[in-house]
Amino acid sequence: MGAAGLLLCIAHITGCLLAAGLLGRSALPWSYLALMANFFLVRQSIATPANLLLVAGLIAMPPLLRGPPPDLQALVVIILIFGFGYRFSRRLQGDHTRLELLASLDALTGLPNRRALEKALQQQINGARENRFRQALVVLDIDHFKEVNDRHGHAAGDAALSDLAAILHAELRDNDKVFRFGGEEFVILAETGSREALAGFSERIRNAVFQALNGPDGRITISLGAAMYGGEQHWQDWFSRADAALYRAKSEGRNSFAIADDLP
Known part of the structure; x- marks a missing residue:
């Protein structure tokens, strides 16, 4: 709930303490409710x-x-409510984290999905300026993928996608990230530093896939479009430059790459 939850939590504490000071033990049941509610209003x-x-x-x-006499029953109730609330909220927070992780993964390939990509790109744009301009975006997809699906069925297409994901994952360096954007399209976020290094990186990925990816009819190739970060304020503009380069690579015969900076 963010700021609203925090304000409610503060209001609960303040109100319960004021009520306890004015009404005495008759106000304790409200404190029990506040103890439990606070665990669900804000982070643990x-x-x-x-x-x-x-x-x-x-x-x-x-x-x-503390009495006299001390209200042991109320103390026990407070301890139990605090303990149950803490344990339950901890479990709920763990479930929430796992659900968020599952929601950001592609079910077929196990790679981060488009949602995760958008978040990663926005973080890059909001990051330190010197790091941003060293980043490159590579958009790639399988050449003639529709023919694989049409001729051999979706099982063959799924196998090609899974194999491509494994090849990309194996080829990337520790700081690089690969995402499945959707369909047969994948996106790599890599730190290359320059246009020349990006060209070498793109060729290495193209060749690795060319050597390793096979389908029912033989080799399966990919085309790639790449773009260094150019100061865009929105990740969509950066992505559009890389996507335009991908279109150029496909129009020039596929199984190749193009760099956005080289486009007219």
């Missing part, structure tokens, strides 16, 4: 110290929990 890293602050405030009021 915030809810835990916030709830500890609330509990400490309640204990600091002598007539409330």
Whole structure:
């Protein structure tokens, strides 16, 4: 819930402490609800110290929990609610993290998907200026992929996509990232530093796929379009330059690459 959740959490703590000071033990049930609710309003890293602050405030009021006589039942209830809330929110946060990971992966190839790509590109554009201009975007797809599907069925097409994903993953360096953008199209985000290095990188990827990717009719090739980051404010503009280069590579016979900086 972000800022709204944080404000509600603060309101819960403040309201419960004020109510406890004015109404005494009759206000404790509201504190139980606040302890549980806070774990679902904000991140666990915030809810835990916030709830500890609330509990400490309640204990600091002598007539409330410390007696005389001490209200052991209320103390036990508070401890149980705090423990259950902490454990449940921790499990919920773990489930949320796993779901986010699954939502960012392509089911067929296991590569990060378009959603993950868009997030990564936006992070690059928002990153340090000196690092941005060393980054390159390579858009590639399988040549004549529709023919593979039409002649041999979707199983053969899926196998080609999976094999291509494995080849790309094996060829990339530690800091490079590859994504499945959709259909037969893949995107690589790599740090190359210059147009010349990008050309060498693109040729290496093209040749690796040419040597290793095979289908029912023999070799399967790819075409690539590449673009160094050129100061774009929006990742879509950067992607469009690389995509235009891919179109040029395909129009010139496929099984080749083109660099956006070389286009007229």
